Amino acid sequence: MLSGIGAVYPFTRLKRQANRVQRSVYRALPELTALMAAEMAAGNPPDKALERSAEWGGPLAVLMSQVIEEGRASGRPIFGRGELPGALMQVVDRYDLPALRAFASQIDLAARKGAAGPELMEGLARTLIIEYKDKSLRQAESLENRLAIPSVLFFFLPFLFVLLAPLVIPLLSILCDG
Numbered sequence: 001m002l003s004g005i006g007a008v009y010p011f012t013r014l015k016r017q018a019n020r021v022q023r024s025v026y027r028a029l030p031e032l033t034a035l036m037a038a039e040m041a042a043g044n045p046p047d048k049a050l051e052r053s054a055e056w057g058g059p060l061a062v063l064m065s066q067v068i069e070e071g072r073a074s075g076r077p078i079f080g081r082g083e084l085p086g087a088l089m090q091v092v093d094r095y096d097l098p099a100l101r102a103f104a105s106q107i108d109l110a111a112r113k114g115a116a117g118p119e120l121m122e123g124l125a126r127t128l129i130i131e132y133k134d135k136s137l138r139q140a141e142s143l144e145n146r147l148a149i150p151s152v153l154f155f156f157l158p159f160l161f162v163l164l165a166p167l168v169i170p171l172l173s174i175l176c177d178g
Helices: 002-041 046-054 059-074 087-092 098-112 114-146 148-177
Strands: none
Touching: 002 046, 002 059, 002 098, 002 114, 046 059, 046 098, 059 087, 087 098, 098 114, 114 148
């Protein structure tokens, strides 16, 4: 049994770390979008806005840095042109993260729109922020339900034991002696 636990532990630990990174990427999407929207509203082109957002930090910034480096190394544009997908979509397609893929395709679309791009990015940032707040509120509301079983196990059962132990111990001693 111990060897089974030892064999499974590295995989569960890796899965837990991957889930943590995935959650931080999802949390960072609205921030990155808002940053890119601000950069594009200031007159910077979308690829420059993406480069500046990669300087911000976090796992999503690491991914954006990877997009920029891969685009430079392959000579492929960061955003798609015509039928040719850009480096952003190429890198994002490697990961099984639907929200990240949707984010990348929306940014790619905003970058292709030219002058309408900043307005699209602002709308996208606003939408992602609202979705994130809504998801956070739903998770906060379900927190009470998720904490019911641990609170019973760690608070109610020990309290019940402390209350019933003085009554049960004399009964057990009488039953065992008799």
